[in-house]
Amino acid sequence: MSVNITVKNATKRYGQATIIPDLSVDIRNGELFTLLGPSGCGKTTLLRMIAGFNSIEGGDFLFNGKRINDLDPGKRNIGMVFQNYAIFPNMSVRKNVEFGLKQRALPKAEIAAETDKFLKLVHVDQYADRMPDKLSGGQQQRVALARALVIKPDVLLMDEPLSNLDAKLRVEMRTVIKDIQKEVGITTVYVTHDQEEAMAISDRIAVMKDGVIRHCSSPQNIYQRPADIFVATFIGKSNLLRAQLVNEGERTFVEFESGYRVEAQNLRPEECQNRKVLVSARPEELLVNVRPEGEVSKGMVAVIKDSVFLGYNTHYFVKLESGEEAEIIQESEINALIAPGTTVYLTLNLKKINIFDAETEVSLMTGIMNSTQIPRSDATREGE
Known part of the structure; x- marks a missing residue:
């Protein structure tokens, strides 16, 4: 039994x-x-x-x-x-x-x-x-x-x-x-x-x-x-990037130290306040773009420091203008390895990133299911 x-x-x-x-x-x-x-x-x-x-x-x-x-x-x-x-x-x-x-x-x-x-x-x-x-x-x-x-x-x-x-x-x-x-x-x-x-x-x-x-x-x-x-960094790899939440009318933006900004998604409505935050982006949630010189760029400027080719995927290690470092994983392309020293532009998979209050380090996102507490016998378990 x-x-x-x-x-x-x-x-x-x-x-x-x-x-x-x-x-x-x-x-x-x-x-x-x-x-x-x-x-x-x-x-x-x-x-x-x-x-x-x-x-x-x-x-x-x-x-x-x-x-x-x-x-x-x-x-x-x-x-x-x-x-x-x-x-x-x-x-x-x-x-x-x-x-x-x-x-x-x-x-x-x-x-x-x-x-x-x-x-x-x-x-x-x-x-x-x-x-x-x-x-x-x-x-x-x-x-x-x-x-x-x-x-x-x-x-x-x-x-x-x-x-x-x-x-x-x-x-x-x-x-x-x-x-x-x-x-x-x-x-x-x-x-x-x-x-x-x-x-x-x-x-x-x-x-x-x-x-x-x-x-x-x-x-x-x-x-x-x-x-x-703690959970974000203990489970798998995660890049933590400093940013601010900025309210403009009914819209909330995430603004990074480089000036790059994107509209926040999946935030709990009550958490949409001006504040310092940390953005957690897993290596597969950062996207690398290489643009011809002179083209107007959209993204966080970074420089490739090193790369590791692992067959299906390539791991890139970059340094951002802010001085922050990040690891990126993207699907390998034939004869298209980005050389160290190359300037690239990083964008985010906005549906998958997580945003945390910089002071409390607690998530501000919707969709968190946590069944830590013992449920009452007449209550529905959260997360089931």
């Missing part, structure tokens, strides 16, 4: 240091929910609080509405997968997967049947009689996943499970994890610091910093409409 996990006003302290000050979140039944953030942001601490491995200094943790704060870890019916696999080196693959079932004293026939089922599910059934040291890292992690799932836990917790694998195996295993999670339908809480990994596998992502969830939504919404500058 899968469960809904509710965390209300969680607090975690180590001595005088507060790691998680006051965190609330609702993790939905059957979803793959990822805690994402830099080292030390509190994501693993929160995971261990859910598991019962860390003490709870404040707040409530509930599975399907039942408070579990004081429930022993062994009674929470949780499956765990760690980054170091944590499979028993002195047991064969089959015996590793059987272990949890034997602890529950199930009949031998049921143990054999369930073990076979999950060995096949993670595609390691052909290695059932091998010892762990004869397996690759990816195969060992599949065994760890089978062992966690075979006991039919209510919740699967995964703590940086792919960090010890090479790049190719990480891509392979994240597909495996996503596919199996969907097939089994178990509520899964996944911890990682890898943004691409989180984007690839998650139903929702909670981006954390200093024990606070800064944005909680779908991967697409977090990438396209980040709630603040």
Whole structure:
């Protein structure tokens, strides 16, 4: 049985240091929910609080509405997968997967049947009689996943499970994890610091910093409409350009330090005020134009400093007249690489850029969906 996990006003302290000050979140039944953030942001601490491995200094943790704060870890019916696999080196693959079932004293026939089922599910059934040291890292992690799932836990917790694998195996295993999670339908809480990994596998992502969830939504919404500058710069790459909002009658313009101005789009009406802002433009949202000398230009003047040809795309590194630097990604054209030292003109994909208040660093855009707060039972979850 899968469960809904509710965390209300969680607090975690180590001595005088507060790691998680006051965190609330609702993790939905059957979803793959990822805690994402830099080292030390509190994501693993929160995971261990859910598991019962860390003490709870404040707040409530509930599975399907039942408070579990004081429930022993062994009674929470949780499956765990760690980054170091944590499979028993002195047991064969089959015996590793059987272990949890034997602890529950199930009949031998049921143990054999369930073990076979999950060995096949993670595609390691052909290695059932091998010892762990004869397996690759990816195969060992599949065994760890089978062992966690075979006991039919209510919740699967995964703590940086792919960090010890090479790049190719990480891509392979994240597909495996996503596919199996969907097939089994178990509520899964996944911890990682890898943004691409989180984007690839998650139903929702909670981006954390200093024990606070800064944005909680779908991967697409977090990438396209980040709630603040930290989220915008942590998820993918983002160029931050200084500018001003300028009201002229019923129209609002974004005016850059170079004097280039464009009409603002997708701003919340109440935020259309004269103020200093930061414009976040991802590398693919800046467009490079080269014009013949003497032609009247429209755009921000910049100079190509360097370029990196990566096949389908070329990355350009430029310096603007304002002194700001930016990275641009555009589709490569045959024999058309722009040479360093070339003056170019930058324009923006106005539908995709994000605008933040320069002081508060909070987004001024419409379309932000943030389901950080626990909804009332009679309320519709924001972002659903």
